[in-house]
Amino acid sequence: MVAAQQVDVALPAFAFARGDTLDSVGPPRCAFRQISEFTTASNIGQESAMFFSESGLDPNCIDFPEYIRTDVQSKEDLNRAEAALKSIQSIEVVRAHLGDGTFGSAFQCRITGISEDVAVRVLPRTYTSDSFRDEVVLGIEHPNLVKMHGILGGMRTCIAMQLCLGGDLGSALHDPLFSGVTMALPASKRITAALDVIRGAAHLHAHNIVHRDVNPASAFLMQPLNFTPGTMSQVRLGEYVVSRVAEAVTMTNTKSCAYIAPEVLASNSYSFASDVYAIGFFLYELVTGMEPFVGVQRSRIPQFIMEGHRPPLEYMEITGGNDGVAVQPLVNSCWQSEPLSRPTVSDLMQVLEP
Numbered sequence: 001m002v003a004a005q006q007v008d009v010a011l012p013a014f015a016f017a018r019g020d021t022l023d024s025v026g027p028p029r030c031a032f033r034q035i036s037e038f039t040t041a042s043n044i045g046q047e048s049a050m051f052f053s054e055s056g057l058d059p060n061c062i063d064f065p066e067y068i069r070t071d072v073q074s075k076e077d078l079n080r081a082e083a084a085l086k087s088i089q090s091i092e093v094v095r096a097h098l099g100d101g102t103f104g105s106a107f108q109c110r111i112t113g114i115s116e117d118v119a120v121r122v123l124p125r126t127y128t129s130d131s132f133r134d135e136v137v138l139g140i141e142h143p144n145l146v147k148m149h150g151i152l153g154g155m156r157t158c159i160a161m162q163l164c165l166g167g168d169l170g171s172a173l174h175d176p177l178f179s180g181v182t183m184a185l186p187a188s189k190r191i192t193a194a195l196d197v198i199r200g201a202a203h204l205h206a207h208n209i210v211h212r213d214v215n216p217a218s219a220f221l222m223q224p225l226n227f228t229p230g231t232m233s234q235v236r237l238g239e240y241v242v243s244r245v246a247e248a249v250t251m252t253n254t255k256s257c258a259y260i261a262p263e264v265l266a267s268n269s270y271s272f273a274s275d276v277y278a279i280g281f282f283l284y285e286l287v288t289g290m291e292p293f294v295g296v297q298r299s300r301i302p303q304f305i306m307e308g309h310r311p312p313l314e315y316m317e318i319t320g321g322n323d324g325v326a327v328q329p330l331v332n333s334c335w336q337s338e339p340l341s342r343p344t345v346s347d348l349m350q351v352l353e354p
Helices: 041-055 075-086 169-174 179-184 187-206 240-245 262-267 272-288 298-306 314-334 345-352
Strands: 091-101 104-111 118-122 148-152 158-162 219-221 235-237
Touching: 075 091, 075 104, 075 118, 169 179, 169 219, 169 272, 187 219, 187 235, 187 272, 187 314, 187 345, 262 272, 262 298, 272 314, 272 345, 314 345
Parallel strands: none
Antiparallel strands: 091 104, 104 118, 118 158, 148 158, 219 235
């Protein structure tokens, strides 16, 4: 395989907060212009048109970045998902729609036998309860893993899991409502969040489980940002039940294609090493506040990865200071093209543990 190398990517103008310029901020920071995760399909066009009208940018010349959601469910899809939940006898109350993702829509619910509210993900029709019959992951518990309560049968297969009140780290990093708070935290606090995810991944690996889809959208905050000012709450790694039984995570149905290791792109070879590769990008994104390969057309990202290109490590110093510099070698080791050249999650914990 080709050795990893940094590539300096031309950055689109909308990667900066309004009022910022290349001269004033250098490389892009956290305050991206983003369509909200809860924006419906019907008003995406309206919101986009307003943005381009205000900014003076030509939308025909811009390749939309990964953080604009393409997997938002239509109202009809949400109605069908809610109907599926109401067909399950153990679900007592459906309180709220939490959001949508690659593996379906999530709702806050009250279910029989559990005193606290839970999150219930309604999976696409392609997933059946038979897919999970032999899944040992339902019995695994760890302080840095989202607890899985069980599989609920009904019109659609649903997974009941621990409710994380702070939402996912992808929103914390890139939603304009939260990104300023997240990036105002010292880099050391954000690196600690990455360590939480690494601990969770290490527990999965110890049980011979490969996560397959480590990225900020699959990591969840136990409490909302600024619940305790100046801190970030405990982070738990989730989505590991679905990612384990899913077929290859394709570039067309996930926003995390930049996290896919070259050997997975080449031959669908998931392994502990491919999780470590993704963790390197996870750490990079937490320190810089930037999605990997921002400004590169989505369709070109796999080619970039296979050619050995990686984001510039220098951005970690600009956004993370000395803490960012300290973890540069670790990130670089994680995203090596050769799987055997990458560290293990145990190696990562040994370096990052205080």
